[in-house]
Amino acid sequence: MDFNYDDNQRMLFDMVDRFLTDKHDLVKREALLKDPAAEAALWREMAELGLMGAAFPEEVGGFAGSSADSFVVMERFGRHLVTQPYLYTAVIGGRLLIEGLSGDARQDAIGPVIAGERQLALAAGSTHMLRSAEDTSFTAAADGAGWTISGRMPVVLNGDRADRLIVAARTSGSTGEREGVTLFLVDADAQGVSRRSFRMIDAFGAAEVVLENVAVGGENVLGPVDGGVALVELALDHGVAAVCAEAIGAMEYLIPATAEYTRTRIQYGAPLAKFQVLQHRMADMYIQTQTAKSMALVAAMSLDGDAVERQRMISAAKVQVARSGKYVGYQAVQLHGGMGVSEELDIGHHYIRLNVINQLFGDSSFHLARFGALARPVAA
Amino acid sequence: MDLSIDDKVQALRQEIRAFFAKNLPPEFARKTLAGDKLTKEEHKQWHALLREKGWHVPLWPKEHGGPGWGPMERFIWEEESGMAGAPRLNHVSQDLLGPVLIEFGTPEQKAELLPRILSSEDWWCQGFSEPQAGSDLANLQMRAVRDGDDYIVTGTKLWTSYAHVANKIFCLVRTSTDGPKQAGISFLLIDMEQPGVTVSPIYTLGGMLSVNEVQIDEVRVPVTNLVGREGGAWDITKFLLGNERLMGAWIGVNMAFARQVRERLEQVGPDGRKRSENAVLAQRVAEVETDLVALRYTTYRVLADELSGKAPGPEVSVIKVRGGEIMQNLTELLMEMAEAEGMVHPLTMPHDGLPVVPFELEHMAQQFFDKRKLTIYGGSSEIQRNIIARRLLNV
Ligand SMILES: Cc1cc2nc3c(=O)[nH]c(=O)nc-3n(C[C@H](O)[C@H](O)[C@H](O)COP(=O)(O)OP(=O)(O)OC[C@H]3O[C@@H](n4cnc5c(N)ncnc54)[C@H](O)[C@@H]3O)c2cc1C
Numbered sequence: 001m002d003f004n005y006d007d008n009q010r011m012l013f014d015m016v017d018r019f020l021t022d023k024h025d026l027v028k029r030e031a032l033l034k035d036p037a038a039e040a041a042l043w044r045e046m047a048e049l050g051l052m053g054a055a056f057p058e059e060v061g062g063f064a065g066s067s068a069d070s071f072v073v074m075e076r077f078g079r080h081l082v083t084q085p086y087l088y089t090a091v092i093g094g095r096l097l098i099e100g101l102s103g104d105a106r107q108d109a110i111g112p113v114i115a116g117e118r119q120l121a122l123a124a125g126s127t128h129m130l131r132s133a134e135d136t137s138f139t140a141a142a143d144g145a146g147w148t149i150s151g152r153m154p155v156v157l158n159g160d161r162a163d164r165l166i167v168a169a170r171t172s173g174s175t176g177e178r179e180g181v182t183l184f185l186v187d188a189d190a191q192g193v194s195r196r197s198f199r200m201i202d203a204f205g206a207a208e209v210v211l212e213n214v215a216v217g218g219e220n221v222l223g224p225v226d227g228g229v230a231l232v233e234l235a236l237d238h239g240v241a242a243v244c245a246e247a248i249g250a251m252e253y254l255i256p257a258t259a260e261y262t263r264t265r266i267q268y269g270a271p272l273a274k275f276q277v278l279q280h281r282m283a284d285m286y287i288q289t290q291t292a293k294s295m296a297l298v299a300a301m302s303l304d305g306d307a308v309e310r311q312r313m314i315s316a317a318k319v320q321v322a323r324s325g326k327y328v329g330y331q332a333v334q335l336h337g338g339m340g341v342s343e344e345l346d347i348g349h350h351y352i353r354l355n356v357i358n359q360l361f362g363d364s365s366f367h368l369a370r371f372g373a374l375a376r377p378v379a380a
Numbered sequence: 381m382d383l384s385i386d387d388k389v390q391a392l393r394q395e396i397r398a399f400f401a402k403n404l405p406p407e408f409a410r411k412t413l414a415g416d417k418l419t420k421e422e423h424k425q426w427h428a429l430l431r432e433k434g435w436h437v438p439l440w441p442k443e444h445g446g447p448g449w450g451p452m453e454r455f456i457w458e459e460e461s462g463m464a465g466a467p468r469l470n471h472v473s474q475d476l477l478g479p480v481l482i483e484f485g486t487p488e489q490k491a492e493l494l495p496r497i498l499s500s501e502d503w504w505c506q507g508f509s510e511p512q513a514g515s516d517l518a519n520l521q522m523r524a525v526r527d528g529d530d531y532i533v534t535g536t537k538l539w540t541s542y543a544h545v546a547n548k549i550f551c552l553v554r555t556s557t558d559g560p561k562q563a564g565i566s567f568l569l570i571d572m573e574q575p576g577v578t579v580s581p582i583y584t585l586g587g588m589l590s591v592n593e594v595q596i597d598e599v600r601v602p603v604t605n606l607v608g609r610e611g612g613a614w615d616i617t618k619f620l621l622g623n624e625r626l627m628g629a630w631i632g633v634n635m636a637f638a639r640q641v642r643e644r645l646e647q648v649g650p651d652g653r654k655r656s657e658n659a660v661l662a663q664r665v666a667e668v669e670t671d672l673v674a675l676r677y678t679t680y681r682v683l684a685d686e687l688s689g690k691a692p693g694p695e696v697s698v699i700k701v702r703g704g705e706i707m708q709n710l711t712e713l714l715m716e717m718a719e720a721e722g723m724v725h726p727l728t729m730p731h732d733g734l735p736v737v738p739f740e741l742e743h744m745a746q747q748f749f750d751k752r753k754l755t756i757y758g759g760s761s762e763i764q765r766n767i768i769a770r771r772l773l774n775v
Contacts, residue, residue, distance in 0.1 A: 126650040126651075127650045127719050127720050127721050128649075128650055128651075128719045128720060129719055129720050129723065130720075132651075134651075135650055135651045135652060154720070154721055154736050154737050155720035155721060155723070155724065155736075155737070157720075175652055176651060176652050196730045196732070196733075196736060197730070198724060198725065198728040198729050198730060198736065199724075199725045199728040200723050200724055200725055200745075201586060201723055201724065201725045201745035201746060201749065202723075203725070206724070208730075208736045266512070267514060267515050267516040267519070268515070268516045268519075269516075275762075277762060277765075278762070330752075333752055333756075334755060334756065334760070334761070334762075337514050337515070337756055337760065338509070338514060338538070338539045338591075338753075338756060338757070340752075340756070341584045341585050341749075341752050341753050341756065342582055342583070342584055343583040343584060343585065343587070344582070344583075348584075348585045348749075348752075351585070351749075351752070352585060352586075352749055355748075355749075356723060359716060359719070359720075359723060363716060364660070365658055365660035365661050368660055369658075369660070
């Protein structure tokens with residue numbers, strides 16, 4: 001057993017960290033959010049560093065990485081409060097392309113993603129934070145050799161910047177059924193697609209997406225017709241592992257930042273750090289983070305294994321990370337007092353992101369239920 | 381022991397409800413309940429409506445234009461206002477400064493300033509906290525140096541709520557550095573509309589603008605603006621904070637949130653099933669509902685003791701801590717149940733056609749993150765626990 005990064009992962013870590021230390025902090029992020037051209041330029045630079053393909057195998061043009069390599073990237077993104085959509089483009093979108101296409105079609109679709117020329121978004125068709133696809137409200141009807149898709153989704157994460165939308169649409173059966181949902185690769189500029197952009201509370205971009213009789217060719221179907229739900233589940237499990245890593249990056253930053261703040265903030269003639277109640281609070285933040293980190297690593301290492309074990313570990317990790325992230329974020333803000341709720345400090349922004357992560361890709365009640373349904377006696 | 385509330389108070393509750401049903405503009409209630417903010421003009425409109433009824437300064441005695449309510453009536457007012465989604469008015473002027481002036485002000489101060497609050501001409505803000513004086517309020521540094529009939533005031537106030545819409549500020553200032561820290565602090569009224577006063581906004585989580593930094597640089601303030609005696613601010617401050625001690629329970633507002641939580645739980649979610657079928661969620665909702673019932677009766681218990689003549693003591697710290705935590709839990713549930721539509725940033729939403737997400741959901745995340753302040757300001761939860769430990773447990 002080994003819970004440490006290997007040499008390649010160390011190198012990836014150092015590279016990402018150096019890059020972000022140089023290019024990304026709260027002030028620069030504020031500027032980026034107002035400047036789409038600067039955001040696009042940063043995205044291209046990240047692709048030039050090889051980030052987009054870091055976790056992809058060589059056979060699809062990646063850099064011989066494994067799914068676990070996304071952990072390294074996302075953990076650093078979490079630390080540096082990055083709002084660039086690696087998660088939606090490379091982790092979730094990339095996974096759907098890898099699993100849903102083959103041969104030249106796959107190469108053609110993934111190449112531009114790795115090159116940083118194309119962004120992706122999953123439009124799973126419902127109002128939840130990407131939990132599943134069986135309740136999509138998009139519908140697609142066969143139309144000769146192709147399909148015609150219609151529907152509306154109010155909040156598509158990264159829908160504002162995506163060049164290609166991966167749309168989950170019902171092709172047979174009825175809402176809630178696992179069978180009958182098909183995934184389509186839709187050009188965001190296609191006739192009949194309209195979008196209105198905005199931001200989420202954590203500053204990530206999103207858009208309302210409306211599809212009106214959008215025609216797509218048969219070659220744009222990802223995976224089996226009527227069999228899209230399992231594919232989305234797999235991709236979202238990759239998403240869970242990624243945000244668990246991101247949360248660890250945030251938590252491992254918040255603890256020393258809070259400790260440092262309490263060492264320097266004087267009230268009642270002494271540093272706040274002298275109050276034992278606050279010391280214990282920080283010790284609890286540490287305890288919470290350690291258990292969460294173990295599970296985030298387990299999640300990353302379970303991605304490519306047995307499907308049931310993957311789902312169990314992903315769900316266990318999500319629940320633990322949510323619990324820990326909620327505690328650590330809350331206390332980091334609390335111990336900073338008024339400064340904690342100010343937008344000038346990164347502390348509050350991390351707290352917001354940790355809370356959004358809790359809602360993404362199935363919240364705790366979803367994952368507790370899934371874990372329970374798959375439960376088996378704890379094996380040795 | 382007896383749980384019933386006397387008939388006179390019940391009748392007042394009914395009267396308040398009927399008044400709100402008839403007079404509270406639905407748009408104001410809708411905004412307040414959805415976590416949106418009213419403009420100053422809208423606040424003034426509501427103030428005028430209340431004024432006709434004589435309920436615009438609910439904490440004030442009759443002789444100064446208030447309804448002359450006792451603690452129970454005031455509490456019922458708070459509950460009903462919160463539940464109805466009635467906007468909380470110019471609260472700092474009416475609920476904080478007004479009673480202070482009535483108790484400690486000179487006849488001239490009362491004659492000049494109370495009518496300006498009654499007419500909503502003056503909007504006051506509270507300048508207590510400073511960069512080096514948060515929890516440790518007595519450490520404040522803003523200096524007021526006597527010069528003839530004036531004080532010359534210099535210093536910085538931090539986290540001043542609504543300074544950006546206020547025209548006046550009451551400050552705790554240091555008039556002496558001798559002796560115990562508390563004894564050198566005075567309570568001073570300062571006009572903000574003059575050179576030397578600079579207000580800079582501080583944005584808080586979710587892009588909210590409610591707090592500010594107020595810099596005061598060599599501003600002359602007449603000695604007649606002193607409330608109470610020089611060096612006597614500590615007792616005034618205790619009186620002022622005591623006046624809102626039961627408000628920290630936020631019973632009415634919490635009940636309005638709980639009602640929304642329950643409604644949303646009984647609705648059908650995007651998966652086509654009632655949310656209440658989710659056992660984990662249903663249990664969390666029931667838990668916070670029972671927490672709220674317990675807080676409500678705890679508040680009533682303190683109130684009943686007060687009515688029977690027992691001075692309320694440090695047990696109000698219990699109420700402050702729980703009131704904030706419960707509101708944080710309720711707003712979290714509201715945000716979670718709103719799912720992706722509740723996670724949007726309301727200040728970034730397009731307004732070029734039909735709304736992207738329903739109005740009632742748009743502010744859910746912003747509202748939740750804004751409530752983070754409840755366990756920090758007005759005596760943090762740690763400070764409240766220190767009070768309980770020291771004053772009630774003698775440890
Ligand atoms: C939204 C908002 C609105 C506000 N409005 C106003 C206003 O209108 N007017 C005004 O004057 N002030 C206002 N405040 C200021 C508020 O009262 C202070 O933030 C509060 O007193 C805490 O001070 P601080 O922020 O400096 O935190 P600090 O005092 O630095 O505290 C930081 C952390 O240390 C803990 N701590 C401090 N001392 C102890 C101790 N002895 N034992 C254990 N733990 C301790 C605190 O509980 C907190 O968790 C507002 C604050 C906020 C956030």
